[in-house]
Amino acid sequence: LKDVAVIGLGRFGASVAVTLQQSGVSVMGIDVLQENVVAVAGVLTQAVQADATDEHAVKELGVRNCDAVVVAIGSNVSASLLVTVMLKDLGVKQIIAKASTELHARALKLVGADRVVLPERDMGKRIANCLTSPSLLDYIDLSPDHSVMEVTVTEFLAGKTLRQLDLRNRYDANVIAFRRGNHMNMAPRADDSIETGDVLVLAGGNEGLEKLLSKLQ
Amino acid sequence: LKDVAVIGLGRFGASVAVTLQQSGVSVMGIDVLQENVVAVAGVLTQAVQADATDEHAVKELGVRNCDAVVVAIGSNVSASLLVTVMLKDLGVKQIIAKASTELHARALKLVGADRVVLPERDMGKRIANCLTSPSLLDYIDLSPDHSVMEVTVTEFLAGKTLRQLDLRNRYDANVIAFRRGNHMNMAPRADDSIETGDVLVLAGGNEGLEKLLSKLQ
Ligand SMILES: Nc1ncnc2c1ncn2[C@@H]1O[C@H](COP(=O)(O)OP(=O)(O)OP(=O)(O)O)[C@@H](O)[C@H]1O
Ligand SMILES: Nc1ncnc2c1ncn2[C@@H]1O[C@H](COP(=O)(O)OP(=O)(O)OP(=O)(O)O)[C@@H](O)[C@H]1O
Structure with a gap:
């Protein structure tokens, strides 16, 4: 695993991005909010402010060449789904996506996510x-x-x-x-x-x- | 464990509340948003719409008598901290709180949370x-x-x-x-x-x- 893009640098996305970078992976972090980009810019190989639903911007960033892409946009369901569709069309090898609900998770699987995670729900059960x-x-x-x-x-x-x-x-x-x-x-x-x-x-x-x-x- | 209150019925809180209820615990769910209360009203012993920073409302609900209270308000840091302080003052036996960041987690511990969880961060590492x-x-x-x-x-x-x-x-x-x-x-x-x-x-x-x-x- 050499290059990974993490789209969405909220609590989950930032944690994935930083942990991967610390284990030797080259990570590109993308978020629409400048403050979230800045928060990890010192750690990641690359941190970019962009709207991931902008196909042109995503192509420019070379995301299609990554070994895996993590779609860590939980609450904005439409963005989460549309970005996943776009990545699938680009031929991204492995897509991991965060879901907010079971229904959201099923939708993500249908549009091409290889793996879906529900961190709050899983930790809720564990607690x-x-x-x-x-x-x-x-x-x-x-x-x-x-x-x-x-x-x-x-x-x-x-x-x-x-x-x-x-x-x-x-x-x-x-x-x-x-x-x-x-x-x-x-x-x-x-x-x-x-x-x-x-x-x-x-x-x-x-x-x-x-x-x-x-x-x- | 007989009676638990879950304050905040977002993705994490709702999962804790429903899992506890399904294992035989009597759960009171509290959220300021009506739709989140309605979503679990059919499952929990009691589901109430209230602002948990309203001390009067929290006392009225009898939260102080619970065996444990889960403060599942992640993003609103001031509400998360103030509710924890209030529960500590009320003498609640066990307080579990969700934190958004390490700093938020430290603050929660200082104001009396017995256990703090960071679901997105932990799952991010795991992924x-x-x-x-x-x-x-x-x-x-x-x-x-x-x-x-x-x-x-x-x-x-x-x-x-x-x-x-x-x-x-x-x-x-x-x-x-x-x-x-x-x-x-x-x-x-x-x-x-x-x-x-x-x-x-x-x-x-x-x-x-x-x-x-x-x-x-
Ligand atoms: N279209 C988009 N393009 C790029 N980044 C986006 C887009 N939409 C949302 N984001 C970013 O994704 C991140 C996570 O999104 P959001 O906060 O909605 O989900 P969440 O599941 O609640 O996050 P967390 O991981 O903190 O629990 C945010 O930092 C947000 O700015
Ligand atoms: N003062 C309050 N009193 C009662 N409920 C509250 C209060 N503040 C926030 N909540 C509720 O707590 C829930 C969780 O809060 P919020 O969405 O800010 O945190 P979160 O950590 O992003 O949630 P999630 O568990 O979905 O990841 C929400 O449903 C919200 O309505």
């Missing part, structure tokens, strides 16, 4: 899940029925060894790793004991993991 | 990482130096057994699970073989994992 399960720090959905979960140990599990806890049989959960303070144990053993405040990384079936989570409250 | 490593589907940062990664297998690893791949010694990575189509294998064995298109779940040190990711391109 809701962390609120209902305070022990849950983070998770990955591996499938509709399996997850990896990072959980904080409360007195419920504390003071026992992994063998005694027998999480595999009781909760269908494998302990992949655990963290105590700054120390990461990536090869946990059966006679390792768990203390309150430790962070356990578990992989398993959702039914068992959620049962364990509710007991950790 | 940037997925763009630079197309094989990377999802990940959890376990520590500054360790992660769990969900990656797609390319020809680079295909056709070999886990024993032959010897990922632990070559890339400091443990295979926790792998998925083929809809089938999840949560107890991978040394003589299991890996095919192109399989999804591997790996835990290990970032240096080794990133070396493996770059070889998967």
Whole structure:
């Protein structure tokens, strides 16, 4: 991945642009608002003020040659859709677009976005899940029925060894790793004991993991 | 967790509110815009149109008795901060607030938010990482130096057994699970073989994992 254009330098777009630039990609940032261009001009390879619905301007910038283009215009649905159509017509290899709603996301897919993201909706779900399960720090959905979960140990599990806890049989959960303070144990053993405040990384079936989570409250 | 108020029913707030309600929590949604209230009125326990900077209105609604309040007002920084101050004064047990920038996040913490989230910034980083490593589907940062990664297998690893791949010694990575189509294998064995298109779940040190990711391109 060498050259990426990010259209829309709002909170999401600026974050994509800067993170990509910091990992060695050459990024062109485009925004219609001067202040948003200025905010990243010192960091990106190139930062341009332009209206991305202006086909002539977009062609001039050479956007069609990018390895990928990120359309990070969330609220202005018409601009988001029209810019995506334009990029598809230009033959851009990979288009990632931000959507505000599920309907917006479907429209973007129909007009040619290869991938659509809904950051506020996804984070909203994540925050809701962390609120209902305070022990849950983070998770990955591996499938509709399996997850990896990072959980904080409360007195419920504390003071026992992994063998005694027998999480595999009781909760269908494998302990992949655990963290105590700054120390990461990536090869946990059966006679390792768990203390309150430790962070356990578990992989398993959702039914068992959620049962364990509710007991950790 | 029984009662939660969500102030601000934009994309993030509406997602938090609806997800919480669907998991059995009684949610009161508050927004100054009628259309945002109407959009969730059929789902939430209660949906109210009000200006949350109006202390009298907030007291009337009984927000102080909630187990947690989510301040999901991102762009209007003064409203976000003033509402947080007000909730802190009312003695609300847990305040989660959405921030637009790092500076906004620091301010929220100073005025009493227990947790601050930056959905667009976090997702921006995540998308940037997925763009630079197309094989990377999802990940959890376990520590500054360790992660769990969900990656797609390319020809680079295909056709070999886990024993032959010897990922632990070559890339400091443990295979926790792998998925083929809809089938999840949560107890991978040394003589299991890996095919192109399989999804591997790996835990290990970032240096080794990133070396493996770059070889998967
Ligand atoms: N036609 C356009 N051409 C270029 N930039 C545009 C255009 N329309 C909107 N933008 C820019 O895109 C950025 C993001 O748009 P907007 O604020 O509408 O979406 P958002 O999804 O709310 O953003 P955020 O990423 O902050 O959540 C803004 O900085 C805006 O100036
Ligand atoms: N004083 C207030 N009282 C109640 N609701 C408010 C107030 N100020 C803003 N809101 C509502 O909060 C919601 C989110 O605010 P805003 O759109 O400014 O933030 P945002 O971070 O861009 O939202 P999103 O979650 O969509 O990304 C909006 O629906 C808005 O009407």
